[in-house]
Amino acid sequence: MLVWAQRTVSVLTTRALVYGGLFVGVVVLHLALSGALREHGWNSGLALTASGGAVLGLVLVLFNVLERIREWRGARREMERVRQRLPGGPMCVVWRAPDTTVDEDDDAMPWEVVGPLRARYPKLARRLGVEGVAIAEFEVSADGRAKNIACVDAWPSDVFYDAAREALEHARFQPKFDVHVRYGASYRIPFVFRISGAAKVKERGRRARKLRPTLHAAQQAVDKLRRTG
Structure with a gap:
């Protein structure tokens, strides 16, 4: 139970930090991009829409890349487990x-x-x-x-x-x-x-x-x- 609790707390803490940092980054990027578009003569509504779409596309690409990295690390870990002849679970x-x-x-x-x-x-x-x-x-x-x-x-x-x-x-x-x-x-x-x-x-x-x-x-x-x- 102690091992499970430690791993759960560690995973939840890591996810909270990652999602919190991502949220702050998205807000800052969205405001910066919309402000730059308004300075180039775009009206507020169009600038917010364009910057929101660009940030959304960037977030989707980032999540896709992170998912590929996670799958790649999981495959490498599984290959290493098989090489070391370790069982698949506790x-x-x-x-x-x-x-x-x-x-x-x-x-x-x-x-x-x-x-x-x-x-x-x-x-x-x-x-x-x-x-x-x-x-x-x-x-x-x-x-x-x-x-x-x-x-x-x-x-x-x-x-x-x-x-x-x-x-x-x-x-x-x-x-x-x-x-x-x-x-x-x-x-x-x-x-x-x-x-x-x-x-x-x-x-x-x-x-x-x-x-x-x-x-x-x-x-x-x-x-x-x-x-x-």
């Missing part, structure tokens, strides 16, 4: 945290992220109201950088994995306190892309598969990110 991801937290294997993920780990939400997916998830597998180099990043799972489109990979490429890791790290080991982190309020709208969009971290390393990473983030 889609929600239902995230379920692990039922239990295992503390005895805290060394499953011996690294912690330095600072927040933020992924850029894919622009078109956010505009369409599409939520998604990506599980990335990676290793940590000696300088604390992620390397050998690979996609374990991405749904409903690979654009979510692209955003997760970009976030990992800019992330820095450091060993946990008093933990021995082993280089060459691989770890998995799930990235869940959510839109505030989207998953609460049951009558709009489709419900995604219920996602659970399938690996203990992913569970530990998520718990750590929640505590630090």
